[in-house]
Amino acid sequence: MNLPHVVIIGGGFGGLTAARALRRLPVRVTLIDRANHHLFQPLLYQVATAMLMPGQIAAPIRQVLQRHRRAQVVLGDVTGVEAGRRQVIYHAGESGQQRLDYDYLIVATGVRHSYFGRGDFEPFAPGLKTLGDATHVRNRILSAFEAAERETDVAKRRALLTFVVVGGGPTGVELAGAIAELARVAMKEDFRRIDTRLTRILLVEAGPRILPSFSEDLAAAATGRLRAMGVDVACGSAVEEIDDGGVRVGGVAVAGRTVLWAAGVEGSPAAAWLGAPRDRAGRVQVRYDLSVPDRPEIFVIGDVAAFEQDGRQLPGVAQVALQMGRHAARVIEARLLNDAPPPPFSYRDTGNLAVVGRNYAVLERGRLRLSGYPAWAVWSMIHILFLALPNMRASVFLQWVWSYVTGQLGSRLIVEQKFSSSSGRSSRSGG
Template sequence: MATHVLIIGGGIAGLNAAKSLGDAAGITVTIVDRQNHHLFQPLLYQVAMAGLSPADIAAPIRSILSGFSNIHVLQGEARSIKLDCACVEFDFGVLHYDYLVIACGATHSYFGHAEWEEFAPGLKTVAQATEIRRRVLAAFEQAERIEEPDEQKKYLTFVIVGGGPTGVELAGAIGEMSRYTLARDFRRINPRLTRVILVEAGPRILPMFSEEQAGRAARDLEKLGVQIWTSSIVTNVDANGVEMGDERIQTATALWAAGTEASEIGRSNGMPVDGRGRVIVEPDLSIADHSNVFVAGDQACFTHQTDRPLQGTAPVALQQGRFIGKTIVQELSGKPRTQFQFFDKGQMATIGRSRAIVEIGRFKFAGWFAWVTWLIVHIYYLTGFKNRFFVVLQWAWSYMTFRRGARLIVEKEWRMNQLESEEMLVDTTDDMPR
């Protein structure tokens, strides 16, 4: 009987684990994800800022894995993991496994204030990206039709909470879009006067980069009109503003990029976790007392290489996914397990057009060359030739024209006749026998 490997999560870690097991003799693979598509999250901010469309950075999981006859793809959500009986309960039923790979990713952390999410959405999914795009673009439209100066100023003020790479990229993109793209399209307002405020609780932005590189990024942001508020801890977020102690910024659009926490599935099923909910793993990425269960990506707390948890980045997830797949294949062929070793290829962040910072070991550079490096690396890691081709075309067009091709405000409500439908529902309800 074939060995069954069950993978929960079709992100970078789960997808690469599946690919490493593709067409392996004597192995069948089932990969389950809540969505039907794989999303390249490092470029998600470009969807939120109308630079790319969702289809440019996402592809159906079935399509990606269709070339492997031993891989089955299912859409569903994991409810609970029963380690003792080697099975997982999903919303569609129960699946048993010989090996289990948990790669459910992470969500945003509001540090005990989940109610803030309504007013300051995070950026982890396509739905969140399109909602951020809707809020940002709608704010300019709202300001265009308002005459009262203070109210208009509120809609032309954007607050991004969190000075990590995502927050920096969002702030830079809004600053760039308001000054170069939207400035030509509005008549009653001047988008160049838009206030973009980046709020960071720590002493400086981009703490994972060197102080020199973070300073360069801060200067590039300021050239785009972004104000940086460091050592500012957010104490409240509501529909009309963001508070930092006694300070309050009136804004209609706040965005959250301040922290993450791992999926609840690890903590809720009794696995050992750290303070951010990440499952504590062994040197081979398995969990204690269950060597056939692996955890990878944002959900794993791996400290065996640097005494500190590896960052939740795409390279970490990719290498861990591939390692787990190869480990399973080698073990089934009688070879001993080895310890996971992460090869750090460096880190990078983009601030806007022709502006980026790159660190590869001791080698650091910034500016236009760093920006081109950022483009090449992200295009390389995109899934599929079609996505790479269209992203290159879109970026080239945007670079030459300063235009953004995905500036669509998509409302949540899909019914054309909502009022009539609700009235019919009421009338029908009234006629029902009691």
Template sequence: MTEHRVVVVGGGFAGLQLVHSLKGAPVKITLVDRRNHHLFQPLLYQVATTVLATSEIAWPIRRLYRNRPDVTTLLDEVLGVDRASRTVQLKSGEVLEYDTLVLATGARHAYFGRDDWESMAPGLKTLEDATTLRRRILLAFERAELTNRTTELDAQLTFAIIGAGPTGVEMAGMIAELAHHVLPPEFRKIDTKRTRVLLVEAGPRVLPAFSEDLSAYAKSALEKLGVEVLTGKPVTAITEDGVTIGDTFVPARTVMWAAGVQASPAAKWLEVEADRAGRAVVGPDLAIADDPNIFVLGDTASVIQDGKPVPGIAPAAKQQGAYVAKLMHARLSGKPVPGPFRYKHQGSLATIGRRAAVIDFGKFKLKGGLAWWIWGLAHIYFLIGTRSRLAVAWSWMWTHMSGLHSARLITQKESLKDES
């Protein structure tokens, strides 16, 4: 009997959960990803803000499956899908045949029609994004130390974060702590405490997915850290010199984007219906409408439950991967398939600096220092491998006790060249 061929595109939370849950099934899996590592995206901002090293939140995919002979890993990029011949075309020229295809290719930043802003306001989705932002943040302080012009000093010490969801809030809080508490003893000419951190949100409040009381607490906690929270004010222009908020121009040499995402081209590959963010519309079993053997998961999929979209967060992606694996096990064994996918919300968490967080579990809400510890334990639990859990726990403990950030290397050759 020929083994069932499964092609999984994407080594994120959904793809890896699916592959993990298919262990022992009579399948031959080919896992394709453009990068050789799985990334724990919820902690990317801590790499960008010098708390964690890249190796603490990413793991080589090949290492994860070194003891799984049923899994073949390919470092490649998908160019398209031919549904008639049931093949996937790769950039290397290889063509993969499949019996079941799973697309879990994630999302990138969405600039709402202003893609020209990306080079001046990078987002945060990959390790490359995180190290780019970290470099720009650290170089801003170095350039400020070298300048003798007050206007340039102010521009270098102004950081603008656009978008006040969890990523924007977490970035703003950590940059403020870095500038106001970590760096002051290390510079001689400048006072890093005069740094301005602007968190800009077009909507009426920060953390709009959280309850209003937790949103209000987050705003107050950010302001205590020195963050200027500007809500109800859209960004209308971004240049190399700064950002225009409404009608007001603010000189800022470091601008970061956390305002929206755009799905991968998976819906275009499949020629299926997509929502406004480019996510492929799938049915209750997470398969596309006219092919029960093609599934779309995670940030790539538009999944509607009880009239609302399932959020594009790690727990949802992992649940989707586990569900499709369960469905495939049932099909391959001739057993009844499970009912429609049901997302079980496990709560929303966001941290504000290194001593406060907000947690929303629906009826149960928590804020402050205890919430920060719970947030930390939850993230450590979801990390892959004992080594990573110990490394992150140690880094956090060191940062918490000493107030110092250890991952502050600028590794590019021309470290003072203006990149903005």
């Protein structure tokens, strides 16, 4: 009990990696998360588009840390940090507000959607961040097809079969491609009154091209692939309005009953808890060792950290969070053992990947650029390897093989649908 206490807020890629890396040190670790599971967000779009089941991409944090005997897991929603008293304040359901003392604190709370000051878009254009979001989006997509099958009015049916994805980054591209696969391959035989192959998918990007984090030739290849799959790619047009009838883009109204948001993120409220400097996206500006200015015992890692390297902000990707988690643990280790501090944090870029429907991905690593099936094979392998538990890896692998052979999806379920709605919109369900 007298061992130094490291509290980690957030069991995502960053927090969980830090907890694992601290395993061999003489410290107590408490990992606190508002969810009981670690979520593999890169495959969230596959839950949203009915390919995978929630349990295939989420692992109970307790199970992941089962063998880490000095680690405790707390299910709680952190609401603040009193840095002067070295306490984390969290809300724990029926137990109400609680406090937790720490010697070292690692904040890894990630980001949330940003609607760029247009919070009124949110009810009409859900984003993807949690398992609840993914099942909600899945409900919306599948319900739209059901409503279209019932609808007799041609214009309304057309609107029900129009899907708009806002944001041409990897998540938007992956979602648009997966909806196209769903409509044109997986469900094409299943309806009697509608032809799901006539579904319209519109991918809207405000910038000049999709996949801005990739080179131009790979972005062009991905655009070509999406168009071949029947996705309309509209670049250089910002969405001006979104309501329950659809969107207005570049002054043109598009009637579409399902609009999905993949356009922007902002940091969780960690900067406000810590009174720390933040960037424009609300992420905490950390020092070279990932600690917070004037608070050497507090580290901020992963998506919620703003870290500049070679004049550019590091991207919000899993590899950055994983490497930061390991680095924060190394700094704590050096302090505990009175060793020399490790060199300043430096991100080793492991490359960029985005999948565009089945059998096609784009990959960029240094000078290597790949598109098509080879990139997709690499994408599949990496995604399976990085799932948290062996049973998840086996299950996702088998599901993909099954879907590859049969064209069938893993989880085409509408959960807790409010049947009274004729609009095809459903109530939000938890998972």
